[in-house]
Amino acid sequence: xxxxxxxxxxxxxxxxxxxxxxxxxxxxxxxxxxxxxxxxxxxxxxxxxxxxxxxxxxxxxxxxxxxxxxxxxxxxxxxxxxxxxxxxxxxxxxxxxxxxxxxxxxxxxxxxxxxxxxxxxxxxxxxxxxxxxxxxxxxxxxxxxxxxxxxxxxxxxxxxxxxxxxxxxxxxxxxxxxxxxxxxxxxxxxxxxxxxxxxxxxxxxxxxxxxxxxxxxxxxxxxxxxxxxxxxxxxxxxxxxxxxxxxxxxxxxxxxxxxxxxxxxxxxxxxxxxxxxxxxxxxxxxxxxxxxxxxxxxxxxxxxxx
Amino acid sequence: xxxxxxxxxxxxxxxxxxxxxxxxxxxxxxxxxxxxxxxxxxxxxxxxxxxxxxxxxxxxxxxxxxxxxxxxxxxxxxxxxxxxxxxxxxxxxxxxxxxxxxxxxxxxxxxxxxxxxxxxxxxxxxxxxxxxxxxxxxxxxxxxxxxxxxxxxxxxxxxxxxxxxxxxxxxxxxxxxxxxxxxxxxxxxxxxxxxxxxxxxxxxxxxxxxxxxxxxxxxxxxxxxxxxxxxxxxxxxxxxxxxxxxxxxxxxxxxxxxxxxxxxxxxxxxxxxxxxxxxxxxxxxxxxx
Numbered sequence: 001x002x003x004x005x006x007x008x009x010x011x012x013x014x015x016x017x018x019x020x021x022x023x024x025x026x027x028x029x030x031x032x033x034x035x036x037x038x039x040x041x042x043x044x045x046x047x048x049x050x051x052x053x054x055x056x057x058x059x060x061x062x063x064x065x066x067x068x069x070x071x072x073x074x075x076x077x078x079x080x081x082x083x084x085x086x087x088x089x090x091x092x093x094x095x096x097x098x099x100x101x102x103x104x105x106x107x108x109x110x111x112x113x114x115x116x117x118x119x120x121x122x123x124x125x126x127x128x129x130x131x132x133x134x135x136x137x138x139x140x141x142x143x144x145x146x147x148x149x150x151x152x153x154x155x156x157x158x159x160x161x162x163x164x165x166x167x168x169x170x171x172x173x174x175x176x177x178x179x180x181x182x183x184x185x186x187x188x189x190x191x192x193x194x195x196x197x198x199x200x201x202x203x204x205x206x207x208x209x210x211x212x213x214x215x216x217x218x219x220x221x222x223x224x225x226x227x228x229x230x231x232x233x234x235x236x237x238x239x240x241x242x243x244x245x246x247x248x249x250x251x252x253x254x255x256x257x258x259x260x261x262x263x264x265x266x267x268x269x270x271x272x273x274x275x276x277x278x279x280x281x282x283x284x285x286x287x288x289x290x291x292x293x294x295x296x297x298x299x300x301x302x303x304x305x306x
Numbered sequence: 307x308x309x310x311x312x313x314x315x316x317x318x319x320x321x322x323x324x325x326x327x328x329x330x331x332x333x334x335x336x337x338x339x340x341x342x343x344x345x346x347x348x349x350x351x352x353x354x355x356x357x358x359x360x361x362x363x364x365x366x367x368x369x370x371x372x373x374x375x376x377x378x379x380x381x382x383x384x385x386x387x388x389x390x391x392x393x394x395x396x397x398x399x400x401x402x403x404x405x406x407x408x409x410x411x412x413x414x415x416x417x418x419x420x421x422x423x424x425x426x427x428x429x430x431x432x433x434x435x436x437x438x439x440x441x442x443x444x445x446x447x448x449x450x451x452x453x454x455x456x457x458x459x460x461x462x463x464x465x466x467x468x469x470x471x472x473x474x475x476x477x478x479x480x481x482x483x484x485x486x487x488x489x490x491x492x493x494x495x496x497x498x499x500x501x502x503x504x505x506x507x508x509x510x511x512x513x514x515x516x517x518x519x520x521x522x523x524x525x526x527x528x529x530x531x532x533x534x535x536x537x538x539x540x541x542x543x544x545x546x547x548x549x550x551x552x553x554x555x556x557x558x559x560x561x562x563x564x565x566x567x568x569x570x571x572x573x574x575x576x577x578x579x580x581x582x583x584x585x586x587x588x589x590x591x592x593x594x595x
Contacts, residue, residue: 014421021430025433026437028437135579135583136572138579139579140571140572140575141524141528141547141568141571141572141575143527143531143547143548143551144568146551147550147564238426238427238428241428242428242528245428245432246531249532250551261532264432265533272433275429276429276433279429280424280425280426283424283425
């Protein structure tokens with residue numbers, strides 16, 4: 001069985017387990033989505049519960065949800081009754097994907113060069129500066145960065161809108177705020193990965209064979225250092241997902257994170273289950289992609305393609 | 307050796323800062339502070355002392371920010387410490403078992419860990435906390451407040467890395483002569499675990515604590531910010547920062563409401579991260595500068 005197939009099966013099992021767990025967790029929650037502040041007349045609630053099959057046996061409810069989920073249909077949102085969860089996901093996913101991918105690219109573009117540069121400038125003042133900056137950035141929660149960014153760039157300078165998902169300009173600040181802590185993490189990681197290689201035998205042997213220092217840097221330092229950085233992309237994507245929960249909230253972007261937190265607070269079962277499954281699939285896909293990239297860079301890693 | 311004073315001045319500074327802060331947090335009830343929860347509308351949004359007003363000013367409901375920051379330290383640090391302990395209490399035995407048994411047990415336990423790594427755990431925790439919200443009555447009846455549930459939830463989130471460290475360490479121990487000798491002499495698994503593995507894993511538990519603390523403190527801030535963590539009348543830095551962010555608008559200059567708790571949070575996390583770095587250096591055995 002090819003490695004890729006094995007990974008896909010594992011991902012499918014993970015998705016199923018997440019679906020089951022979230023489904024059971026929410027069914028275990030006392031009180032339904034319909035007992036909010038203003039209580040409904042009993043007849044209406046009975047009718048609503050029937051409409052959403054909330055009084056069927058648990059197994060039957062679960063099977064219905066599972067079959068629906070397999071077809072990509074998570075049922076109607078319990079909160080916004082006219083709308084199907086899949087529609088909300090369809091609207092929210094592009095927002096979150098745009099934000100997440102933008103932040104990922106930004107973090108990679110900032111973090112990896114900074115870390116590699118620091119490693120090559122070992123012990124110099126530049127190295128110290130980059131490391132201090134990375135440690136500092138890692139210590140500021142992203143919602144604080146977001147608050148400061150809004151205060152300066154939106155309220156102060158008026159360069160970017162403080163909230164809302166309209167147009168590219170409203171994505172600039174969220175992307176930066178989401179990317180910065182991750183960039184700091186990547187900086188530290190790529191620095192230590194490159195140092196590991198530099199301290200090893202490879203580059204010295206290459207120099208001894210008479211290769212140019214620049215050639216050694218690109219072929220014998222940068223390339224082998226990439227593997228551990230790529231290995232970290234899975235956890236990085238997880239961190240970005242987590243971070244986006246808050247960043248979307250702060251900037252009022254209508255993405256998965258905002259919907260998820262609202263759904264969790266409102267006990268909108270179907271929507272919350274749908275978003276969790278969606279998040280898990282995203283994380284799985286990104287991890288798979290990262291591992292595939294790693295197998296291209298590092299021949300010792302089992303190739304996913306073959 | 308493990309407890310020797312750190313060599314780097316930055317780590318020492320970080321340690322001192324945390325010590326002072328923890329002491330302030332512990333003795334907060336006996337300090338001459340205003341009541342952190344006392345609402346005084348007539349005193350709302352007073353500027354900090356460096357402009358004109360009480361030491362750190364007051365918030366949008368007239369509560370004294372200095373008192374709130376120090377009481378917030380109590381909760382933030384307690385959550386950090388207890389949450390990390392929960393993570394270690396789960397992760398250490400788990401990893402130790404995998405490393406000690408090796409073979410099939412090891413493969414199974416690590417397969418489970420890999421599986422859990424594929425789940426966006428933060429999302430599941432948000433989920434769990436919101437479900438438990440509905441059971442606060444029952445939980446309170448058995449003496450569990452929301453904050454206790456919170457320690458458990460956060461601990462569950464961060465035990466995986468500790469399990470991996472414990473496994474690597476236990477694997478190393480399993481090849482040590484004294485462990486092999488004990489095994490040959492007929493000591494059972496339970497005895498081996500209690501007499502040889504757990505005591506020898508204690509130093510790495512300290513390292514795990516160092517590595518986990520900053521993550522847990524950050525997570526507390528993050529969840530409280532979302533409205534799923536600490537709640538009024540308790541205060542934590544995450545909650546204060548959320549209040550500060552909510553009070554922010556372009557007309558009133560109330561940036562200090564976000565800035566002050568954020569500064570405390572950032573300084574604490576910076577200190578914890580510096581200590582975590584020192585801990586990481588110890589565990590990898592090499593010092594990179």
